[in-house]
Amino acid sequence: MIVTLIIVCEVGFWVLLAAGLAARYPLRMPRTGLAILLMEPLLEIVLLVVTALDLRNGADPSWKHGLAALYIGYTVGHGHRTVKWLDGHAAHRLGGGPPPVKPPTHGAARARHEGRVWLGTVVGAAVATGLLQAAAWYVGDAARTGSLEGWMHTSWRIVAFHGLFALSYALFPKKGPKKASAGDLTKSY
Secondary structure: OHHHHHHHHHHHHHHHHHHHHHHHOOOOOHHHHHHHHHOHHHHHHHHHHHHHHHHHOOOOOOHHHHHHHHHHHHHHHHHHHHHHHHHHHHHHHOOOOOOOOOOOOOHHHHHHHHHHHHHHHHHHHHHHHHHHHHHHHHHOOOOOOHHHHHHHHHHHHHHHHHHHHHHHHHHOOOOOOOOOOHHHHHHOO
16 A cells, blocks of 8 residues: 555656646646645655554554655655756746756766755655654564664665765766867868
8 A cells, every 4th residue: 555655646746746837837827836836745744644554553664664765755855856947947848938057067066966966865865764763663663673774774875876976976077068279260271
């Protein structure tokens, strides 16, 4: 049931996002669209409550509960950025707004951008770890909560891997496009 609810929450996220953006731009109802977009966190609250009830009713903590915590953590860490990015594209394509600002493609600016995205992963892992630890305390039986501890370690391995990926942009920055010098312009004639 938990896996089904995670899938329903993910589909619901995209449905609410599409409905909110459709109300904001093609239907020209920005307040209604904002209200719809603000309902998205309710999906995670429902998932959290159902997961807690499942554990309270005696379900053995398993990978499903760990996946639910990681899903909620990811949404907290990256959901706002995702909605903001899609809102910018919808405003441009559907609302006649300016094109959204693209992330930097090279140099220190790209490294800073990747570092900010990585911080979202850190926030997500911290939220997931907090939820998993709360679930372990709630169950109160260390013999039954081993899978939850495994998911805590998984979340921090993801942070480490993403951190190495983000750090690579600082250690090996991509060079920007070469600027043509005055000598290069005269050679082409």
